[in-house]
Every structure is written in structure tokens, then in C-alpha cells.
Amino acid sequence: MTPDLLEQGARRVEAHRAHLSASYRSTASGGRDAGIGRFATPGEVDTTHGRILYLEDVSVSFDGFKAINRLSLDIAPGELRCIIGPNGAGKTTMMDIITGKTRPDEGRVFFGSTIDLLRHKEADIAQLGIGRKFQKPTVFEQLTVFENLELALKTNKGVKASMFFRLDSMQSDRLADILVTIHLADSVSRLAGNLSHGQKQWLEIGMLLMQDPKLLLLDEPVAGMTDEETARTAELFLTLKGRHSLMVVEHDMSFIKTISEIVTVLCDGAVLAQGTLDEVQADERVIEVYLGR
Ligand SMILES: Nc1ncnc2c1ncn2[C@@H]1O[C@H](COP(=O)(O)OP(=O)(O)O)[C@@H](O)[C@H]1O
Numbered sequence: 457m458t459p460d461l462l463e464q465g466a467r468r469v470e471a472h473r474a475h476l477s478a479s480y481r482s483t484a485s486g487g488r489d490a491g492i493g494r495f496a497t498p499g500e501v502d503t504t505h506g507r508i509l510y511l512e513d514v515s516v517s518f519d520g521f522k523a524i525n526r527l528s529l530d531i532a533p534g535e536l537r538c539i540i541g542p543n544g545a546g547k548t549t550m551m552d553i554i555t556g557k558t559r560p561d562e563g564r565v566f567f568g569s570t571i572d573l574l575r576h577k578e579a580d581i582a583q584l585g586i587g588r589k590f591q592k593p594t595v596f597e598q599l600t601v602f603e604n605l606e607l608a609l610k611t612n613k614g615v616k617a618s619m620f621f622r623l624d625s626m627q628s629d630r631l632a633d634i635l636v637t638i639h640l641a642d643s644v645s646r647l648a649g650n651l652s653h654g655q656k657q658w659l660e661i662g663m664l665l666m667q668d669p670k671l672l673l674l675d676e677p678v679a680g681m682t683d684e685e686t687a688r689t690a691e692l693f694l695t696l697k698g699r700h701s702l703m704v705v706e707h708d709m710s711f712i713k714t715i716s717e718i719v720t721v722l723c724d725g726a727v728l729a730q731g732t733l734d735e736v737q738a739d740e741r742v743i744e745v746y747l748g749r
């Protein structure tokens with residue numbers, strides 16, 4: 457990392473201090489957050505340089521077509537970053553790369569400043585604290601809302617461990633909190649199959665939250681939702697911000713307007729523009745390729 461990037465990181469920590477949850481806050485000794493030479497606790501994501509996710513010069517080709525083309529991007533701890541861009545821009549492929557589903561041909565992808573995601577497999581990356589929500593809801597329709605949330609804790613535990621699995625009191629408390637957060641506290645014993653499309657999406661987000669991810673990647677989360685469901689999802693994301701870092705890909709501009717701070721516009725596999733929604737909407741190049749005249 458260059459001194460320049462470190463300096464940028466230090467500024468980001470300052471800029472985002474307001475959103476940071478207790479675990480991200482300043483050291484007890486009052487040390488500088490972006491100080492050089494501090495060590496992260498093993499198993500924890502080191503965000504002392506002001507970013508939870510960092511992509512540098514990432515490229516991937518499919519049959520000679522560059523879906524991602526020297527993409528560089530970073531996200532601050534607790535940030536809610538919106539990603540917009542035309543179809544085929546590489547938004548989903550970027551998430552595939554972060555989560556280990558697709559290996560890039562070139563570039564660097566870091567979780568915090570010490571975890572090289574390119575050295576980890578897809579399952580490990582989920583364990584490290586990166587949760588991903590695909591476009592289609594994937595809940596277990598034959599199970600209740602409660603059972604779906606409970607099941608989210610059992611995954612990767614093996615059959616025998618799962619059979620004797622019981623929620624401990626901390627997990628029960630978390631489940632109860634999450635039910636409220638995802639607006640499903642009144643539907644605990646309903647079958648997931650009987651929920652509306654929007655409720656299924658919330659349930660799936662709840663299942664991700666059960667694993668307490670540090671970073672959540674959400675691909676077109678409000679597609680197919682009613683206006684009311686979309687508004688409640690915006691509310692939900694705003695409550696998650698700060699406690700988790702979020703990367704949200706969406707086409708719905710009024711939704712983006714409600715939740716966004718920094719918006720990144722992807723086009724042809726790279727960042728075309730970045731700034732507030734007003735800034736990127738006023739950018740001629742963005743209007744040309746995405747927003748239309
Ligand atoms: N596994 C794959 N094999 C071949 N081409 C792919 C694959 N994944 C994505 N692409 C291509 O890469 C480009 C970017 O796709 P995608 O990331 O899905 O875009 P977006 O999510 O922004 O709409 C598209 O042209 C798509 O056809």
C-alpha cells in the first residue's frame with residue numbers, strides 16, 4: 457500500500473467515524489486509528505486503515521471478453537455503498553469475485569488490510585464474515601420463519617452437530633432482534649412459502665444477519681417489491697448501516713436516493729464515476745451510458 461493510500465484511508469476513518477459501531481471505534485489508548493504498524497487480533501478484520509473492502513486493478517475475462525477491467529474500489533467500515541450501472545457492467549461479476557465464486561485473472565482483493573480474499577475459498581469467505589444476497593430469494597419454503605433463521609446458524613456444522621443444535625441465549629436474543637429488524641416479528645410461525653416476495657427477501661437478509669456478517673453484498677434487493685416493501689427495505693438498510701458494511705447493487709433510483717451516501721457507477725467492468733447521487737446523476741458520461749437523456 458502506498459503512503460498516499462494510507463493517507464486516504466486515514467481521512468476515510470475520520471469521515472466515517474460518526475457511523476462506526478463500538479467495535480470500530482478508537483483504541484482505548486487513544487492511538488491513531490490509521491496508525492502504521494498496528495496488529496489486528498487473529499480472526500478479526502483489520503480496518504485500521506479505514507477500509508473493510510479493497511479492490512485494486514482487478515480484471516477478469518470470459519472467453520476473451522473483459523467483464524471486469526482494472527477495477528479499483530474500496531469501502532469504509534460501516535459504510536452503505538450503492539453500486540449502479542447498465543446491464544452487463546460487471547456488478548454481479550464483481551460480487552462473484554469478492555465472494556470467491558469467480559477468480560480474477562489479475563488484481564488484489566482484500567478484506568480489511570490483512571485478509572487476502574484471493575487466497576480463500578468461497579465457503580471460507582462466508583465464514584470470514586462476508587454475506588451475500590443473490591437476486592432471487594432462497595428461503596426454505598416448507599419451514600417457518602423461525603426455523604429458517606435457526607437453520608442459518610446450523611449451516612456448515614455437519615449433520616450430527618445440527619441434530620443436537622440448540623440456540624444459546626445470545627443466539628435467541630439475536631434471533632428475536634433480527635425478527636424485529638426484518639419486520640417479521642408477527643410472522644414467526646408462518647411458513648416461509650406463504651410470505652410475500654418482499655417478506656421472503658427480508659427473511660433471507662435475516663438469515664444472513666444471523667451469521668453476523670461484517671460485510672453484506674446485496675444484488676438488486678428491491679427488484680419485484682411493492683413500493684411499500686421497497687420503502688421498508690430502505691428503512692431496514694439504514695438500520696444495518698454502521699453495524700455492518702453494505703454494498704448494494706440496485707437500479708431503483710428512488711430507493712438509491714433514500715439510502716445512498718456514496719454511489720459508484722460501474723460501466724464496462726470499471727468505475728466510471730463516484731460521488732453523491734446528485735453528483736453522478738449530473739455527470740455527462742453517466743447520463744450517456746446509463747441514465748439516458
Ligand atoms: N460466468 C460467465 N461466463 C461468461 N460470461 C459471463 C459470466 N459472468 C458474466 N459474464 C458476462 O460478463 C458481463 C458482466 O455481467 P454481470 O456481472 O452479470 O453484469 P451486471 O450484473 O452489471 O448486469 C456480461 O457481459 C456477462 O454476459
Ligand SMILES: [Mg+2]
Pocket residue numbers: 547548549675
Ligand atoms: Mg447483475
